[in-house]
Amino acid sequence: MANIIQPLQHFTKFESLELGNQLIEQALAYKANPALDQAKGAGKRIGCIFLNPSLRTRVSTQLAALNLGMEPIVLNMDKEGWALEMQDGAVMNRGTVEHIKDAAAVLGSYFDILAIRAFPSLTNKEEDMSDFTFSQFVKYSGVPVVSLESATRHPLQSLADQITIRENWSGKKKPKVVLTWGPHIKAIPHAVANSFAEWTLGMDHDLTITHPVGYELDEAFTKGATIEYNQSKALEDADFVYVKNWSSFNDYGKILSTDASWMLTENHFENAKNAKVMHCLPVRRNLELSDEILDGPRSLVQVQAKNRVFAAQAAISHLLGNK
Numbered sequence: 001m002a003n004i005i006q007p008l009q010h011f012t013k014f015e016s017l018e019l020g021n022q023l024i025e026q027a028l029a030y031k032a033n034p035a036l037d038q039a040k041g042a043g044k045r046i047g048c049i050f051l052n053p054s055l056r057t058r059v060s061t062q063l064a065a066l067n068l069g070m071e072p073i074v075l076n077m078d079k080e081g082w083a084l085e086m087q088d089g090a091v092m093n094r095g096t097v098e099h100i101k102d103a104a105a106v107l108g109s110y111f112d113i114l115a116i117r118a119f120p121s122l123t124n125k126e127e128d129m130s131d132f133t134f135s136q137f138v139k140y141s142g143v144p145v146v147s148l149e150s151a152t153r154h155p156l157q158s159l160a161d162q163i164t165i166r167e168n169w170s171g172k173k174k175p176k177v178v179l180t181w182g183p184h185i186k187a188i189p190h191a192v193a194n195s196f197a198e199w200t201l202g203m204d205h206d207l208t209i210t211h212p213v214g215y216e217l218d219e220a221f222t223k224g225a226t227i228e229y230n231q232s233k234a235l236e237d238a239d240f241v242y243v244k245n246w247s248s249f250n251d252y253g254k255i256l257s258t259d260a261s262w263m264l265t266e267n268h269f270e271n272a273k274n275a276k277v278m279h280c281l282p283v284r285r286n287l288e289l290s291d292e293i294l295d296g297p298r299s300l301v302q303v304q305a306k307n308r309v310f311a312a313q314a315a316i317s318h319l320l321g322n323k
């Protein structure tokens, strides 16, 4: 008997193989016919609240909502909203102007669904690991919430990545997926890497993670993956290679290496001739990933970016079905 999939209240993380498959199939149906459920969101509004910059997430989420007949409204809260106080019980006699308790409740009364982007500080590990800012929106808004990237996860990106793998894999065996660290000059959050590992393992793929010593991700997201510190060995027989930078998790938020030899070029694919390369974008060309890979036949980055629309459409549609 097929498992009954419980409808989600919020879309914030990987839930189950069954739901993952359902969302991927729904997203592919929307890709074939974006107007398939044009009436589903009629008369409803989604508030897309950004506390950090975005190109893909901002536009793809709006397009997804419009495809469902919903009205999206974007608020760049970091630039256009009042400075928010996040701490419960705070005496607000400093820089913050409005408490999250009030702001989130107001937004919840305006919208049927809220979508929130809230990056980590990379300075307060405990607070970041609890997804504190994002969780305050969930706690006080009282409506379903979609994560547009929290401190720990980026589920719409990960769903788009899994859709991309599904579309590009016809082999009988499980695909070998490699998540490789790439160099960067800034301290980058762990959310994309965590989430990619969580969804790839959850969808029952074979995952190898490779990075310099000191860049181990939180085991909560990587349990079941092979950790291989030798990038060349990790890449052997890879079917999909996902490139991402992240800062140290153990030495929280620190840059421990900028070793340029970790940047993938064609020379890295001697033992993985057919491997496809993925990256969530934005990417720093010729630092994190080379032009020859990004502009060559291995690259799936534009497919991933396009699939962000249908990933968001499937996730929002799932929450609408729940209301």
Ligand code: CP
Pocket (backbone or CB within 6 Å): 053, 054, 055, 056, 057, 058, 149, 157, 280, 281, 282
């Ligand atoms: N991949 C991604 O989330 O892109 P943006 O930061 O531009 O939204």
